[in-house]
Amino acid sequence: MTNELVSIIVPVYNIEKYLEKCVRSILKQSYPYFELLLVDDGSCDSSAQLCDSFEQEDCRVKAYHKINGGVSSARNYGLSKATGKYICFVDGDDLVDVNYLSDLLSCMDEDTDFVMSKFYYLDGSYKFTPPPSEDIKGNVDVLFSNHDLLLTCYPPYGKIYRLSCIRTFDLRFDEKVRHGEDCLFVFSYLMKVNKVVFSSKVNYYYIRRGGSAVSRIYPFEETYYSYKTIYDLVSQFVFVRNITGKPNKEQLYSMVCTFAHRAINSIYNGASYSLDERLHLLKKIDFNLLGKYMYVSNAKDFLIRILYRIHSYYLYDKVRCFIR
Known part of the structure; x- marks a missing residue:
């Protein structure tokens, strides 16, 4: 393992209850060569002050403050300030194991552009599927060989990226998307790289809390935009990568279906629409x-x-109105 610098980007917004545990878990890393970028996105609680105190305490920590623009805006700001060879993302209310960086970096070599691993869910709302018994290496297509692997691709954390690739292709989180923006970023990155590794180590702890973005219902216009964006991205991905194998193609488009269902759910679980309005919106979905x-x-x-x-x-509308 080399002594290359890793930039760890943590978006921060009103998480004073959780931020210290998160930061402490990062500062305990067995791999010491990193910079921790805490990007305060206009917090209204004491999160901003906590960021400053960590910066004063440890020279590896850099605190930044900006006007509130959302998690994508905060991550993009962190990318603009990063100086490491590699990038990692950690959410400010999650935790990482002491070997989080070292295990990811142990899979990274000059031919590898991307390493990812599974993560634990600490609220018990998801079933944890054990990781592979050994590392999986290959071209990008290997990540789409089964549904569980594909789901692990969705979030930006539990992964390590090359900053040079991000900047060469000007990759950014889409700030117009509030749910699914992380998935769009990951797949935009994967479209530009070749060799990847799926690590057998699990060192990231995702903590789902009430009111988190994943549990909210968004307006149809927003969920539809996410659906169309990921649909176009996957279609381009399949074409550029020349993905013709049925299993891999099915897995990728099943991801588009996930975004389509979010858009459909926003019709039935969000605003009250008339029958004609519901049918009009449904016809926008493939x-x-x-x-x-x-x-x-x-x-x-x-x-x-x-x-x-x-x-x-x-008929679909009748069934959905009955079962919702």
């Missing part, structure tokens, strides 16, 4: 895609996929 690539895990999913395949927006 039911052919959902009928072909939707991931099915239970009987309810199977029924919904049949409705997509027969392409009946009216």
